[in-house]
Amino acid sequence: MITLAPARLGEVALLGAHCDDIAIGMGATLLTLTRGNPGLRVRALVLSGGGTARAAEESAALERFCADADLDLTVLDLPDGRAPAHWDRVKSALAEFRRDTDPELVFAPQRGDAHQDHRLLAELVTTEFRDHLVLGYEILKWETDTPRPVVLHPVAPEIAAEKARLLAECYPSQAHRDWFDEAAFLGLARVRGVQCHSEYAEGFELTKAVLDLGGV
Secondary structure (H helix, E strand, O other), X not given: XXXXXXXXXXXXXXXXXXXXXXXXXXXXXXXXXXXXXXXXXXXXXXXXXXXXXXXXXHHHHHHHHXXXXXXXXXXXXXXXXXXXXXXXXXXXHHHHHHHOOOOOEEEEEOOOOOOHHHHHXXXXXXXXXXXXXEEEEOOOOXXXXXXXXXXEEEEOHHHHHHHHXXXXXXXXXXXXXOOOOHHHHXXXXXXXXXXXXXXXXXXXXXXXXXXXXXXX
């Protein structure tokens, strides 16, 4: 196992298809990043939920997950479950978002996600963020599409617990889902922790990375 510790970050980009995707997929990592890099610029784009109560939930949630950051969130109003039918609009939104960001890290859904909205976003992210490190987060849900992540981020037990608590507090609209509970979120985090000799962790997929070892 190789451990990499990046230099201090100035800006990260977060991309989600739906309100709550980002917090479910990388909430503990987001808490860790923003607290370890005070003033971090967090630029976030969510494709659906604009103009609804879900958008209000998302705004309030990310304010809490990014309490120490300079947060800018945009929530669009694409119809849930229909992103592939709006390919042009998704592509244009990503291009516009890219023009206003200069991140060292980009987070988006992982490419093998079974949900069509997640999968389309994952496929298009690298067409706009061509020279960036893009990490694909996993979104726990009822489909059996859990990946085998090649990047693992250990998180402190109190951070893992805080993520689970914030999810419950910030997204009451999702409480009826049988997988949306503390046991499920901590259970996956525990599995990822086992895979990197930690108590808890979050996992990410990586499509491509370029190593600069000083030879060029």
